[in-house]
Amino acid sequence: MSGQKKVQVTPRNLKLLVQERIYNPQLRKNLSRATSTTLAKRADVVADFTQWEEMRSAASEIKDGVIANLDTYLEQFEENAVSAGATVHWAADAQAAQSIVYQILRDCDAKLVVKSKSMTTEEIRLGHFLEEQGIEAVETDLGEYIVQLAGELPSHITAPALHKSREEIGELFAKKLGIDRTNDPEALTAIARDVLREKFLQADAGISGVNFAVADSGTICIVENEGNGRLSTALPKTHIAVMGIEKLLPDMQSLTLFLQLLARSSTGQRITSYTSLIRGPKAKDDLDGPEDLHIIILDNGRTDILEDDDLRESLNCIRCGACLNTCPVYQTIGGHSYGTQYSGPIGAVISPSLLGVEEAGKMPYASSLCGACAEICPVQIDLHHLLLHQRRKYIERQGGNPAERLLFRLWMMTMKHAALYSVSGLLGRLAGTIFGGSNRTLPVPGWSKSREFPAPAPKSFKQLWKEHGSER
Amino acid sequence: MSDREYILSRIRKTTARVQKAAPDAASIMGRISSVPHTADVVDTFIQRVEHAGGKVGRSKDADEARQWIEAYIQRYGLKRCVAPDAVFELLGGRPETVAVSTAELSERGTAHDMQTLLLDAACGITAAHAGFADCGAVLIETTPDSPRTISLLVEAHIAILRTADIHDFLPGIGPFLQHQFSSSEPRNLTFVGGPSKTADIEKTLVKGVHGPREFTVLLLDF
Numbered sequence: 001m002s003g004q005k006k007v008q009v010t011p012r013n014l015k016l017l018v019q020e021r022i023y024n025p026q027l028r029k030n031l032s033r034a035t036s037t038t039l040a041k042r043a044d045v046v047a048d049f050t051q052w053e054e055m056r057s058a059a060s061e062i063k064d065g066v067i068a069n070l071d072t073y074l075e076q077f078e079e080n081a082v083s084a085g086a087t088v089h090w091a092a093d094a095q096a097a098q099s100i101v102y103q104i105l106r107d108c109d110a111k112l113v114v115k116s117k118s119m120t121t122e123e124i125r126l127g128h129f130l131e132e133q134g135i136e137a138v139e140t141d142l143g144e145y146i147v148q149l150a151g152e153l154p155s156h157i158t159a160p161a162l163h164k165s166r167e168e169i170g171e172l173f174a175k176k177l178g179i180d181r182t183n184d185p186e187a188l189t190a191i192a193r194d195v196l197r198e199k200f201l202q203a204d205a206g207i208s209g210v211n212f213a214v215a216d217s218g219t220i221c222i223v224e225n226e227g228n229g230r231l232s233t234a235l236p237k238t239h240i241a242v243m244g245i246e247k248l249l250p251d252m253q254s255l256t257l258f259l260q261l262l263a264r265s266s267t268g269q270r271i272t273s274y275t276s277l278i279r280g281p282k283a284k285d286d287l288d289g290p291e292d293l294h295i296i297i298l299d300n301g302r303t304d305i306l307e308d309d310d311l312r313e314s315l316n317c318i319r320c321g322a323c324l325n326t327c328p329v330y331q332t333i334g335g336h337s338y339g340t341q342y343s344g345p346i347g348a349v350i351s352p353s354l355l356g357v358e359e360a361g362k363m364p365y366a367s368s369l370c371g372a373c374a375e376i377c378p379v380q381i382d383l384h385h386l387l388l389h390q391r392r393k394y395i396e397r398q399g400g401n402p403a404e405r406l407l408f409r410l411w412m413m414t415m416k417h418a419a420l421y422s423v424s425g426l427l428g429r430l431a432g433t434i435f436g437g438s439n440r441t442l443p444v445p446g447w448s449k450s451r452e453f454p455a456p457a458p459k460s461f462k463q464l465w466k467e468h469g470s471e472r
Numbered sequence: 473m474s475d476r477e478y479i480l481s482r483i484r485k486t487t488a489r490v491q492k493a494a495p496d497a498a499s500i501m502g503r504i505s506s507v508p509h510t511a512d513v514v515d516t517f518i519q520r521v522e523h524a525g526g527k528v529g530r531s532k533d534a535d536e537a538r539q540w541i542e543a544y545i546q547r548y549g550l551k552r553c554v555a556p557d558a559v560f561e562l563l564g565g566r567p568e569t570v571a572v573s574t575a576e577l578s579e580r581g582t583a584h585d586m587q588t589l590l591l592d593a594a595c596g597i598t599a600a601h602a603g604f605a606d607c608g609a610v611l612i613e614t615t616p617d618s619p620r621t622i623s624l625l626v627e628a629h630i631a632i633l634r635t636a637d638i639h640d641f642l643p644g645i646g647p648f649l650q651h652q653f654s655s656s657e658p659r660n661l662t663f664v665g666g667p668s669k670t671a672d673i674e675k676t677l678v679k680g681v682h683g684p685r686e687f688t689v690l691l692l693d694f
């Protein structure tokens with residue numbers, strides 16, 4: 001296709017990654033099993049509530065309002081956190097956050113750090129940075145630990161080692177930890193428990209993310225199942241929590257709502273094993289807990305998202321991962337194919353801002369625009385619309401292929417007007433005749449060269465239903 | 473310009489343009505703060521704790537509760553139980569097993585001694601403020617006599633909960649939490665909804681990955 005020559009594939013080569021993954025049968029097996037069981041569990045526990053839709057819209061309304069007044073909430077949060085004895089730092093970008101962490105660790109002479117799972121610290125490549133500074137930073141979430149041992153990136157927001165089979169993990173542990181080979185998940189977990197327990201007991205500092213930050217009391221909330229988050233914030237003398245500016249909620253009452261949405265949407269649990277509410281460091285007479293609590297508030301591209309009237313709602317995201325699980329593209333290619341820390345539909349929407357257009361500009365193409373993500377999102381982010389928005393921005397930046405630009409404008413129009421919906425199918429089939437021909441690849445640069453894309457159906461499902469459906 | 477000023481000024485550029493009122497969280501929550509429960513709240517609670525991999529015991533008086541704990545410790549081959557004095561009072565005395573109160577712990581030793589004791593096949597007992605039927609969790613609090621690690625470094629964690637303190641819906645605890653966090657003191661509370669667990673290897677569930685292998689709620693009907 002002409003578009004393919006015209007537009008350079010981004011450095012993190014989406015196409016190659018996709019090709020490699022798509023032909024990896026083990027990965028596809030793991031992925032489809034994991035995503036389908038999680039979705040089934042989710043459906044079960046969501047059915048507890050007749051008012052699930054009301055809960056979603058309440059959450060979305062609260063988050064919209066918080067984001068639209070973020071300055072006030074952040075200042076309120078800071079004031080309350082400080083009054084309880086925490087130290088609050090602000091970091092405009094990844095580098096600033098890294099050097100704040102480094103400074104804190106140097107001040108307390110830390111050599112060993114335990115990290116609990118956090119996408120935000122992945123985003124700023126904190127583990128990697130600390131390693132370069134000669135500080136041992138151990139990932140303690142089992143999935144993250146596996147990924148760290150293997151020297152890879154996590155492939156799912158809540159299940160980082162989703163892409164690895166038990167055999168691969170068995171081999172990895174045998175090689176890296178010098179233990180006898182076993183493929184038994186229970187035995188492998190027990191080995192990791194022993195190794196990591198030592199680390200917890202010796203660590204000088206614990207680094208965590210933050211799931212929610214409650215403005216009116218300066219409380220941070222950490223949600224997890226393994227207990228590594230609690231251990232990281234109970235044993236070491238210093239606790240450093242890194243949070244994006246968007247994590248704010250107004251009060252405890254709202255928090256209870258978000259906790260219900262998060263656990264159900266992410267892992268299909270009614271609540272996770274541990275949900276910690278932490279305000280300040282240890283109290284004076286406590287027998288354990290950190291002497292110092294540092295909270296780092298991170299921008300790193302989020303204020304760019306805030307500025308964009310369309311993208312703003314993506315700051316409502318609570319990183320549940322449901323949109324990944326339900327995405328047919330994610331189910332097929334897995335998180336690594338996106339080549340970035342944040343994958344799936346939400347990753348495609350936010351990564352260009354958080355990680356840079358160079359790294360992630362092309363990601364919005366890794367989507368079939370089926371709309372399943374927007375349907376499932378617990379905070380009602382219109383991911384479907386945002387993916388289109390990001391694609392349009394990408395095309396604009398690239399100068400674009402005029403035919404594609406035109407099709408997009410039309411498509412966007414039809415997406416916004418339900419009455420035009422049937423026309424969009426027509427549009428697709430029309431595009432098929434323009435771009436289809438004998439070499440049926442989509443006019444999307446670098447995305448599907450090696451995949452025969454099915455020719456768009458000559459008649460839409462809607463049309464067929466009309467013609468035949470009434471016969472019954 | 474500091475990073476703080478830089479970030480806040482960038483945010484203000486947008487918030488000033490958008491001009492949207494802060495959300496009235498209380499009234500928004502008011503719209504959804506109830507859940508229609510046809511089933512019995514206590515039964516639902518028990519069923520959901522078990523569904524999440526926890527266990528539930530029930531006792532009609534202090535003696536029964538104490539005996540239940542003794543039997544539990546034997547069944548799991550544990551060496552001792554560690555609890556705040558307040559919990560032993562609730563149980564009408566110490567179980568006839570190696571029982572250590574957290575007050576003795578802090579008098580007797582260093583943080584390291586405490587850890588060693590907890591790590592050696594111990595069962596930690598904490599009191600719970602409340603339980604929640606919709607999610608099968610309890611709310612526990614860190615206090616000077618109920619440290620974080622007592623429910624964390626141990627083999628088994630038992631949360632003692634008055635049956636009357638089971639709510640049907642998690643948001644029911646909102647006002648209590650609001651009150652708990654209203655002073656300027658440090659606070660540490662945890663919703664516990666199951667044992668320490670992971671499914672990170674091929675989605676196979678394994679209990680006791682970092683923390684307790686067993687999580688049990690002992691309901692006090694008195």
Ligand code: SF4
Pocket residue numbers: 265316317318319320321322323324346373376377378379380381383
């Ligand atoms: S966009 Fe929605 S569904 Fe996707 S991770 Fe965020 S909150 Fe979950």
